[in-house]
Amino acid sequence: MRKEVANIVLDFSVRTATTYTPQFMGLPEGAWVKEGGFETAGEGIVIGFIDTGIDPNHPSFSDKDINSQHSYPTPKHFSGVCEVTPDFPSGSCNKKLVGARHFVQSAITRGTFNSSEDYASPFDGDGHGTHTASIAAGNHGVPVIVSNHSFGNASGIAPRAHISVYKALYKSFGGFAADVVAAIDQLKME
Known part of the structure; x- marks a missing residue:
């Protein structure tokens, strides 16, 4: 072996296993148990996501968690706002999804934003933000059904955290640093 090569590993097949992430990470036997189980993992924490938005109708973000005896408390240390738009109506936020805003001023100024392709609201136009938020803080035991086929139940890593x-x-153009920085600045203030 040449000195420039640190290691050689045979290729192997992999598959997606989103519903098994907690098991892969050892949460049911490890961190969840130490922190009181999935019923309290993430309790009292608000996770801020800067991404493509969120679908508030996804069951991972319901504040009526059928798998828990505890209702979601309103976070005492968070002053976020739930922006209301035609695509993100009043009631989109709840005790789980405690804040939602969108930032697009730079894209509008540049003439890049196209309202026929992108939502001028916190609503997720391509699913990436929804997926990311559900991995980190989605409710525990949410059935995953695609095209009438069940893929088991999914859980966020911190299922009791707020979002x-x-x-x-x-979706159509990505974003601009000025809008991302504006989102970061807003997150820091809340």
């Missing part, structure tokens, strides 16, 4: 979304990325 606040700061949309600065869009």
Whole structure:
């Protein structure tokens, strides 16, 4: 072997296994148990996501968790806002999804934003933000069904955490640093 080569590993097949992430990470036997189980993992924490938005109708973000005896408390240390738009109506936020805003001023100024392709709201236009938020803080035991086929139940890593979304990325063009920085600045203030 040449000195420039540190290691050689045979290729192997892999597959997606989103519903098994907690098991892969050892959460059911490890961290969740030490922190009181999935019923309290993430309790009292608000996770801020800067991404493509969120679909508030996804069951991972319901504040009526059928798998828990505890209702979601309103976070005492968070002052986020739930922005209301035609695509993100009043009631989109709840005690789980505690904040949602969108940032697009730079894209509008540049003439890049296209309202017929992208939502001028916190609503997720391509699913990336929804997926990311559900991995980190989605409810525990949510059935995953695609095209009438069950893929088991999924859980976020911190299923009792609250979520606040700061949309600065869009399906058709991505985003601009000025909008991302505006989202970061807003997140820091809340």
